[in-house]
Amino acid sequence: MKKFLPLILLIILIIFPLVYKNAYYQHLMILVFIWVAIGSGWNVIAGFTGQVSFGDAAFFGTGAYTAGLLAHHFQISAWWGMAFGGFMAMAVAFPFGWICFRLRGAYFALASLALNEVCRHITTIAEPLTQGMVGILIMPSFLSKIPYYYIALAIAVFSVVFVQFVMKSKWGYYFLSIREDQDAAESLGIDTHRYKMVSLNIAAFLTGMAGALFMNYMGFIDPEVVFSLHDISIMAILVGIVGGVGTIYGPAVGAFVMVAVHEFFRTGFFGFFKGMAALTGSDFLIIAAKYISQAHVLGFGILVVLVILYLPNGIVGDWNKIIGRFFSFKKKEAAT
Amino acid sequence: MILFEVKNLVKHFGGLAAVNNVSFQVEKGEIFGLIGPNGSGKTTIFNCISSYFPVTGGNILFKDQDITSLKTNKICKIGIGRTFQVVKPLGRLSVLDNVIAAAFSKAKNKHEARDVAMETLEFCGLSHRKEIIARSLPIGERKRLEITRAMATRPELLLLDETAAGLNPTELDEAIDLIKKIRDKGVTIIIVEHIMKVIMTISDRIHAINFGQTIAQGVPKEVSNNKAVIEAYLGEEYAHG
Numbered sequence: 001m002k003k004f005l006p007l008i009l010l011i012i013l014i015i016f017p018l019v020y021k022n023a024y025y026q027h028l029m030i031l032v033f034i035w036v037a038i039g040s041g042w043n044v045i046a047g048f049t050g051q052v053s054f055g056d057a058a059f060f061g062t063g064a065y066t067a068g069l070l071a072h073h074f075q076i077s078a079w080w081g082m083a084f085g086g087f088m089a090m091a092v093a094f095p096f097g098w099i100c101f102r103l104r105g106a107y108f109a110l111a112s113l114a115l116n117e118v119c120r121h122i123t124t125i126a127e128p129l130t131q132g133m134v135g136i137l138i139m140p141s142f143l144s145k146i147p148y149y150y151i152a153l154a155i156a157v158f159s160v161v162f163v164q165f166v167m168k169s170k171w172g173y174y175f176l177s178i179r180e181d182q183d184a185a186e187s188l189g190i191d192t193h194r195y196k197m198v199s200l201n202i203a204a205f206l207t208g209m210a211g212a213l214f215m216n217y218m219g220f221i222d223p224e225v226v227f228s229l230h231d232i233s234i235m236a237i238l239v240g241i242v243g244g245v246g247t248i249y250g251p252a253v254g255a256f257v258m259v260a261v262h263e264f265f266r267t268g269f270f271g272f273f274k275g276m277a278a279l280t281g282s283d284f285l286i287i288a289a290k291y292i293s294q295a296h297v298l299g300f301g302i303l304v305v306l307v308i309l310y311l312p313n314g315i316v317g318d319w320n321k322i323i324g325r326f327f328s329f330k331k332k333e334a335a336t
Numbered sequence: 337m338i339l340f341e342v343k344n345l346v347k348h349f350g351g352l353a354a355v356n357n358v359s360f361q362v363e364k365g366e367i368f369g370l371i372g373p374n375g376s377g378k379t380t381i382f383n384c385i386s387s388y389f390p391v392t393g394g395n396i397l398f399k400d401q402d403i404t405s406l407k408t409n410k411i412c413k414i415g416i417g418r419t420f421q422v423v424k425p426l427g428r429l430s431v432l433d434n435v436i437a438a439a440f441s442k443a444k445n446k447h448e449a450r451d452v453a454m455e456t457l458e459f460c461g462l463s464h465r466k467e468i469i470a471r472s473l474p475i476g477e478r479k480r481l482e483i484t485r486a487m488a489t490r491p492e493l494l495l496l497d498e499t500a501a502g503l504n505p506t507e508l509d510e511a512i513d514l515i516k517k518i519r520d521k522g523v524t525i526i527i528v529e530h531i532m533k534v535i536m537t538i539s540d541r542i543h544a545i546n547f548g549q550t551i552a553q554g555v556p557k558e559v560s561n562n563k564a565v566i567e568a569y570l571g572e573e574y575a576h577g
Contacts, residue, residue, distance in 0.1 A: 170446065173437040180426035187386060187420070189412035189441030189489055 006249070010157065017149045026145040030217060032259045033152035034210045038232075039239035039251025040159040041206035046237070047246040048167060049199040050179030051101070055112030057232035058096075058119040059089035059204040063211025064226040065123060068136035078138050081212040089208025090201045092119070097200040101193050104182070113229075120227035135222030138215070148217050155213060156252070159206050164248045166202065175199050179246075207236075230297060235262075238300055242307050244314025253315050261303055265296035339364040339399065339524050340416075340493055346393035347377075347384055347548075354380045356548040357394075362493070367515070367525045369539030369556070373568055377548040378528040379421055382495050386411050386418050398493065412441055417491030419482035421498045421528075427471035431462060431481060434470050438488040453488055459521075460484040460514060476507040483514065487523075494518060496527040500534045512538055536560060544568070 017026050038056060046052045066088040067081020092115075100111040123130045130136070142148065166172055174195045177185040186192050215221055226232065235258060243254020268274055273289035276282075311318040340362040347355040355377045362368045370378050384391045387408050396404045403411060412418075426434045435453040436446075443449035457463040462484050465477060473481060479499050486494055500511050508531070515538055519525055529535040535542065535556070542559040544552040552562040559565055566574050 168446075170440050170449070173433065173440060173449075176429055176433070177426050177437045180428060181424045183388070184420070184424035184426060184485075185437075186408040187412060187418055188438040188485060189409050190437075191407070191409045 013153055014150075017146050023145050026149050028259060028263060030145065030148050030152045032255050033149075033156035034214055034217075035235070035239050035255035035259060036156035036252045037159040037210035037213075038207050038236050039243065039255050040163045041203040041210070042236040042240050043246065043251050044163055044166070044175070044206070045199050045203040047240055047250070048172070048179060049175040049196060051196055051199070052106075052109045052237075053112040053200075053203070054109055054229070054233050054237070055096075055115040056203075056207050056236040057227045057229060058092060058112075058115045059207035060211040060214070060232050060236075061119055061123065061221075061223070061226035062089045062092050063208030064215040064221050065130060065136070065211075066208070067212040067215040068138060068221055069130065071138045072131075072136050077141070078212075078216050079141070081215060082209060085212030085215075086205040086209040089204040089211070093200050093204035094197070097197045101196045101200075113233075116227060116229055116233055120223050123223040123227065130223075133222055133224070135220055135225075136215075137220045140219045141216065148213075152213060152217070155209060159210075160248065160252060162206070163202075167248065171195065171198060234300075238304060240314075241304060242314060244316035244318070247314065247316040250314050250316040257303075257315065258300075261299050262296050265299045266293050268292045337364045338362070340526070341397040342381070342385070342394070343397065344394040345381065345384060345391060345396070347380055347389065348392045354548050355384065358545060358548065358550055359394075360543050360550075360553070362524060362526060364524055365519070365522060366540040367519050367527060367538050369535045369542040370526060370528045370545070371530075371535055371542060371559075371565075372545040372551075376546045376568075378545065379497055380548075381545075382418060382497055382526075382528065385495060386416065412489055412491075415490070415492040416495065417486035417489045417493070418495040419479075419486050419497055419499055421501070423475070423478045423482050425470035425473065425478055425481055427469070429470055430466065431468050431470055431473070432457065432466040434481060435466075435484055435488045438485040441489045452490070456484055456488040459517070460487060461510070476503050479503065479511070480514070483518075487518065491523060493524045493526065496525060496529075498528055498530060500529055500531045508534065532560075 016029065038060060041059070042053065042056050063081070063085030066085040067078045070076045070081050070084065071078040096115050100108055103111055124132050126132070167175070174185070174190050177188065177190055178192050178195060182192050211226060214226070239251055239254035239258050241254070242257050243252065244250030264270065268289050269292065273285060273292050277285035277289045307314065311321070315322070338361050341360070343359050345355050345358045346353065358377075358381065360368070370381065372378050380389070383389050385396055387406060391404060395402055398414060398416060403414065406414070426437065429437070432453060435457055436449050439449040439452040439456070443452050454463065457466055460480060460483055462477065462480055465473065470478070470481060483496070483499060496515070500508055503511055512534055515525065515527070527535065527539065539556055541554065542556050543550065544559055544562070544565045546568040551564040551568060552559050
């Protein structure tokens with residue numbers, strides 16, 4: 001049963017937009033799929049290789065801008081960006097990793113944070129090339145969400161399968177060895193610098209590809225959106241932590257939960273606050289309804305605290321614990 | 337035949353000479369003991385050999401090839417394995433995965449790596465523990481895992497850094513047996529050890545250092561009766577008495 005679970009889930013996801021034609025939920029699912037790809041990328045470098053990165057937005061933005069600029073300057077379909085976005089992100093990751101993997105632990109994380117900011121400033125300042133804060137607007141290729149849905153699903157599935165494939169190979173063993181003890185790994189004949197680069201480039205490729213898809217789907221990007229520290233880099237980390245650091249399916253679960261939480265707050269608990277405010281006319285609720293949509297970061301904070309306290313290995317990593325709790329709770333209920 | 341040679345090795349940490357002009361040669365197939373009181377520079381020599389630190393001066397030769405400036409992972413690839421005094425298991429991986437990760441340094445594919453790992457686990461007597469998560473092993477088996485992992489890289493020369501420290505008498509005998517078994521397989525061994533029972537029974541030759549300098553060299557009996565060695569370990573009165 002457990003073996004077929006991903007397959008069953010995949011079939012449900014394939015049928016979903018054909019049965020349920022609500023464009024809003026299709027949109028949310030597309031976002032989930034994009035986050036699955038980004039989260040899987042982050043999980044490779046941070047979860048499996050142990051090099052925590054705050055720089056995912058740099059790769060995401062590079063991918064998005066590659067697609068956008070190709071369309072904007074050369075009138076090439078932005079879909080070509082899907083092919084080049086990942087490689088351009090690798091072109092950013094390569095020199096960065098080559099220099100910054102001399103740093104370990106928190107120092108590497110800080111350097112990746114800087115990479116994020118450097119990329120954001122470059123795209124803001126280089127107006128002749130990127131139009132700076134004006135951003136880039138392209139015409140979406142499809143009016144319907146369904147083509148995007150399937151492309152995003154394909155990328156999400158590719159990311160998960162690819163990461164699974166990598167982790168079962170020699171590279172996977174090397175990544176885990178580096179995470180557990182870099183000195184021991186080196187003494188076992190593992191060129192740690194080189195394999196950290198490999199890991200970072202895999203992460204950059206997946207994230208860059210997701211970025212290019214984001215450009216195609218949204219049709220508009222500016223530096224604040226795609227190089228955003230809290231909306232992309234931190235969100236990528238949260239997807240990883242909530243789902244389960246160092247697990248194959250963790251990012252998929254994490255992406256679903258995080259997009260749901262984000263949406264929950266953005267809509268003011270699905271219009272609950274607005275409805276209550278209209279019903280009761282209370283000043284407090286009117287103000288709350290106004291601000292709750294911007295409080296998703298607060299929601300993330302609470303969620304992370306809960307996850308770290310009760311599920312330190314994430315939802316997938318602690319799945320047996322969750323199941324165990326649930327059943328023991330049921331048993332107690334039956335006893336009383 | 338000389339397999340391995342250290343020539344005039346010097347290592348300074350700031351103004352302190354941790355290793356000062358140490359030279360020795362190791363012949364193929366022997367167990368070469370390196371002894372000395374705490375802080376005399378034994379582990380520093382190992383760290384220089386496996387190039388965790390750059391050396392200040394001198395040369396290290398392996399099979400007539402200068403390996404002084406090679407990177408740590410290359411040192412392993414050319415056939416020098418090592419263990420750590422403070423064991424470094426890959427904590428959250430199983431014992432088998434620990435050894436597979438090491439076996440990849442010579443194996444071409446995962447299938448081969450797995451075979452090599454299973455064979456090495458069997459050889460080192462850890463195969464009954466292969467599914468266990470490495471950090472939950474007791475210290476004796478962690479030390480054994482260190483050796484197993486180093487052996488899985490198929491070394492010609494094995495550097496053992498205090499593998500017997502912290503073992504109980506039974507484990508000690510097992511460790512001695514294992515080291516002898518590795519020697520019989522044709523692997524040359526350099527061993528750093530404090531426990532005299534181990535070093536005196538298994539070493540073919542012993543090199544004693546103190547304050548980073550050579551104080552004696554020879555077969556175990558000669559070294560254990562050497563005045564400078566007794567002085568270094570027990571103090572001056574014992575040397576004269």
